[in-house]
Amino acid sequence: MILVLGLLLWSFAHLFVAVMPAQRQQLSERLGVGPYRGLFSLVIVGALVLIVMGWKQFPAGQLYIPPAGLRHATMSLMPIALILFVASQFPSDIRRMIRHPQMVAVKTWALAHLLSNGEWRSVVLFxxxxxxxxxxxxFINRRDGARVKPEPTGVGRVLITVVVGILLTGVVMYIHPWIAGIPLLPH
Incomplete structure (x- = not known):
């Protein structure tokens, strides 16, 4: 169950920051900011390696067979997920509408993939x-308290975010065979 170990390591590393901010601060001060960030990055890379290895080694088996039409839902949700991911990285009014665009992006990405992948390893991963x-x-909401909306940035930033998200969707569709082994574009 290397896949599960990788997911647990990924989750623990990220939740540590949200659930135990005082301990995270103490560790950062004891190690130094640079070494702490390096250690955190190393743990995340280790988790990703375990997830990829676990994905490849996970025994075959279907939990459910998704209807073929759900592939269209997946393809419709993915640009939304990638636009939200881009919105989490750059200021735009999308952040005024959605408190945690990156977390909503992950949930949208996971849901999209669960709609069109019914094998056990997909259900475990997504x-x-x-x-x-x-x-x-x-936990982030509990730690940070009441939401304070960022200042408006204007429609131009939203348009840039959407365009970059759509371009990123094209890149992901193109490289999908190499990262997931499943081609999305016709040959």
């Missing part, structure tokens, strides 16, 4: 990451 994103959102 379901696990969705569960992490839900928990992360709850």
């Amino acid at each position: 379901g696990g990451l969705m569960a992490w994103a839900v928990a992360e959102t709850i």
